[in-house]
Amino acid sequence: MSPIGTVAARFRLLALRDSLIHWKRTAIIVAIVGVSSALLVSVLTTYGSITASVARLSEAIAGDAAFTVHGATDAGVGADMTAVLARVPGVRAAVPVVQQQVEFGANGERATTLLMGADSSIAALRSPLTDAILPAVLRNTEILTTQNAIVAGRNSGLAAGERVEIGGTPLFVVGTVDAPELNRGDFVLAPLGLAKQVSGRPDQVGAVHIVLAENADPAVVRDGLVAAAGDAYLVSSPGYEVDQAAQSTRLLSTSALLVALVAFVVAVFLMFNTMHMAVSQRRTSISILRAVGADPRLIYAHLLVEGAVYGLVGAVLGIVAGILLGRNTIGHLPAFAIQAITAEISYGVGWYAPVLAVLAALVSCLIAAAGAGLQVFRMSPVEALGGLARPVRTVSPASIAAGVCGVALLAATGYLAMAADGQAALLATVTFPLGLLATLFAATRPLVGLCIGLARPFGSVGLLAAATLARVPRRTWTNVATVVVTITVATAVSGALTSMADSTTKSYASLVNTDVYVTRTPADVLPAGALIDPSIGDRLRELPDVTRVVPGQWAYADVGGALVTIQGLLPGSNAVTSAAMSPDARERVLAGAGVAVSRQLADTRGYEVGDTLRLTTPSGPKEVRVEEVISTVSVAGGTLAMSLPHLQEWYARPGATYYELELRPGAAVDDVMERIRADLPSVMYVYSGAEALHGTTAALAQAGVIAVALQWTIAAVAAIGLLNTFTLAVLERRREIGVLRAVGALRRHTTGMIVAEACAVGAVGGAIGFVAGLALQYVSCRVLGVLTGFPVAFEPEPVAVLMAGSAVVICLVGALFPAIGAGRSTVSEALAER
Template structure:
């Protein structure tokens, strides 16, 4: 064991220190992938973790939770029915909603007199106040606040911007910090109902079952007792629903992270190929001294595992930092339904899993390159690299690579077209591996094409072409580095652009409304109701020809949080305009509902089937009129007539008004007049602004994906620099001889640049073709995930992106070319 460690330290670790630039580049590649994986998994885990933590901090060991089907909660009268159900030991009513307290986002918690039944952080944090019965049972406007709000004891402050309360106690400590990071306001139940505008309503009822009773049986009994007018589930149900709100973010970042991990594996293969080529003399000497191929190969794989481990650890640290920053920058459309303060909660398994994935990716990819060690003979390998034909690789291996590549592509196409959701997104990485294997299978013609391009640059290009042909394996590695950069930028940025363009196009009809009056900004879902009388006030504005009300709400359907849309005649809502004229009439008449395609798939229903919706007024069985490709960003949308939604879900009023301006009236003037008659909290914007809001909600996702793609390009440029620098170092004597017989520095510089141009141009051309193909597959996969028809639309910008990636990669050829031109003739000729 000690001898093995000494050998690794003397040979492999020393090589890493000597060639620290290449080692650093390899670690950087793996670190980027690790950072992406940790960031993606960390953000997803933080969302569910924050909701779970809040649920546990409030409910403690509660067995069940009764909550509203919509965000309006449940009627307070249900508390008696819950308490009277067999197997229920205690039922604690709660108000639990987001508010603005002293100008800061906070969680408002309303508690009844039996709050002491909660064995949780909430009960621990206010145990002293509960023992004194204040302020939970107080009739005054006194509240308990968490220390995170920065409100002092006795200080009056505003809640929801209009009602003044007084902090009679400020609590802090570990239990309070675990409760929404101490950003909370606790009030008596009646006061909390008044502050939240929910008189006679409860957000939830926490249920504690009798010892020995099966919670599943109690849940069934509660559902029966409540006649299906509320959701009865475990307290963790909210977390499961919350994660569905981030489907698009998870899908897009999963795509980028999976592709990045494959890129890391491929560039690890490149780095190992370079290392083996550079160490051929050392390997041959070890073989001549009796070293076994298996021992040498295992040492190289240890080196790759070390690089993967270091990259995984370093990248995980950066991924944690990125995740912490990302949590605070999530689009408002994704967090508006969450009542918890999002904290960074990294699942314990994320970092170990990421490090293991990085080690496996680096080691497995390097193992393919390390097979070259078997071709190193003790005598032949002492010759300069590229002097023998062994460098071309095994014909049998190329055939196997071609077959494997074709199989991987077939598997990818099968998975993508099988509508397997997010698995299809992850499978896109297989297509990258498959195309890489096919490129290896056809490495001969590809290298010949690169040499032909290099010859186009005159006499210096002829020399560059000869170099390409003499070291085909190394040049193939360099070319694939360029191809990787171009494919990644074209495929990832192109697919993202297609997804955004298709999403915006699917909402195009909302721009046909001249003015929108909404309870939320254009970038958010308008689930709150406008003040009563808003539609009449808007209709009375001069220049208004028509006002069409509609309503939006979040509800639970088949244990999933979905969006409900109540639609009236002449609505510009896309899910309505996408229906046939006959289905529109049937929907408005209340004869059925329309489902978004993703919801229909998850519920396993088709047009013509019947479904049962839980509503606050009891279960409603309705017919599915159509499945519509419609983007909701969640897990689906149900569209129904506005009358049905108002009646079934007990939600009188509207959340949006679609306003048509009379012919001849100035839309800007009418819009300004509308702003004057609506409530201050209402939003007024044009149809174009509404459409722009849809696009801007995805801007942050686009920015993340774009940054990821260009990081890969920069890393590829560094790898190309390493490859060409190795080529220059191996040919120092040859370059010295050329200089000695009259070759100028300019000629030498041009030869190296011509070599790089041949590699880069062919690699970029292949990258554009393969990138467009992968972009097409990704568009199909995103169609299934996002529930809209993502159209594959190659654009001229693809060529610009490819050329930009090529230019950055070719910049990596400049330092080796300058080094070759500046080589001292005497030193070069005397090089070993």
């Protein structure tokens, strides 16, 4: 037989046959790996699809462009800058482009599409946009001769001959073009002048793309562009939008990714437990191999190969499930998290996602198999002759080292949760479970002692259970640790989610002080973007039940290279940022003396009260003082609050993106809102302060729904692993049960023994898991506070007690049914069990 054939035969005898016989155990191991791999693939593909979609659109527009000149906000670049930039030495072409998401009515429903506008200079880019525009113009020459004519992409929902109104301008669709590479075909093309008019900025373009002359030095040209743009505009590479998209979703993606990594930490532990029992079940066969001269290193190597096979099979199944999960998730991302992204997001699977999933699965399974397989070296050949296994030492150099590592990891968790800033704080959610497991391993002896003490009061069956618990301390520890992990994760998830929701509601409580909001966006989306027609504000002030109208504005802007949200405020506003300021700081900010920055932005950029910020604005550089660092939930890279007049003047954004309405006492809010809706254009949204609070908190809850779903999946996997652990623990003892039956024990005695053992283990594990769960909830609240920029109050939930109590129920379910089956078997069947 060839060497490969010999290895395959040994693998079939040592591992494959046993795996097929105990197929349920094998299926559970593969399922644990598959779920963890699916979570990782889902997270990587979901957020990778966002940046990939933005990159595709950016490349489809920019083409051969080496640089892009754009504004700090969506106000764009002055149209007269195109000629200035074109005169910079080394520039072959300066191509002005309008790129903006717009809303229109179609078939009685609202829809959005990407408005693209360009002139003849677009040919210099040689991009997919050029390939779409030139044939469209040649086929539809009416776009050059017909007033307000546009060409629509096939997936925009518009057809040739259709009339549509966008941005208050009536437009006529003269034709359609099939260009799926350009925003998946969801766009409208218009001549540059018309596009500027439709966008609401007749004197601005979205950006100017720069094509270099042949042999031009990019560094020299960039310096010339920066000098020409002055401090009014930014010069970046065409990939700037990709970086901004990554920033706007970094909080969600990082949180979800680390939760997926926690899933692998839990999975390694569960796989170790299961494989440890699998090796224990093969004790006799392994001892026989040792007795006939088999090298334990060879047996150990086969166990590692078996673990790798589990990892590969589980990873393949997990990749398929993760792709399906990610495809579903991409359609349920919170709107406020992606509203700054103009690209149509399409789902895609990058090559790195399956590769990382396979590597993570292999490493996890190999770690589990390596740890579980170490007992091979402790098995004596004498056991093949029916001898007893060596007694297990509960205190050893390994347990002492584990205790030291556990304490160090728990100490690191405390430091990360209390002192670390930004993304580093998320590591606390990984170090805590690792430190907890290591500490529990070092505390095997007292844990076993607690279980024994709780089992003895059950009478004669309790004494039997206590003896069993003492005889196999490592199995007892495995069962207790599995209960602890299950209850810890479940308690922490439920508590942290509730605490986050409660703290968010309190943080946004000032929204309900406004009677009515009028915006261009729904309540669950930040009211940023296009400005509201000023005449609407005048109409609102004329309403009989309205006593005060306070305009406000949200905008996305580049501050120090980071994408942040800026809010413009006036006195009387109930905005969250205004409510978060102290009275003195609020007065100074509203007077225009300075700005307030969110904790998230301050920590990221190192800002402190009294620092001077330099802002790049269309009206030139502006220096402002940081009056206060406020605690508020931030979107993108943070939030900056300033006076509305300064925002309007500096960033060339006259007007408002929302209005706060105060009604006379006794006015019926619902009736007033109905009259406002009837009087305003259909593109406007009208909702109450209570609806604004509900929409905002619901959007934030949706932002965390992916991470929460992942953590609940982890808890479910842990619960399944717990059931599996107890089931295997009972099945492993069928021979032991047969011996007890042979010496006269009744079925009810053997069943009662296992029930007493399960109750003791469940009680100890549930109690420790309850305390550890509250600790992890506290850590999670601290971490969430660092990431969101406002404190998340730690509030223990009564449901945590029920979760701890459920540990006993899970243990009983996992042990009772196989115990009954083992008790019903005949003595000869049980004694023959291997």
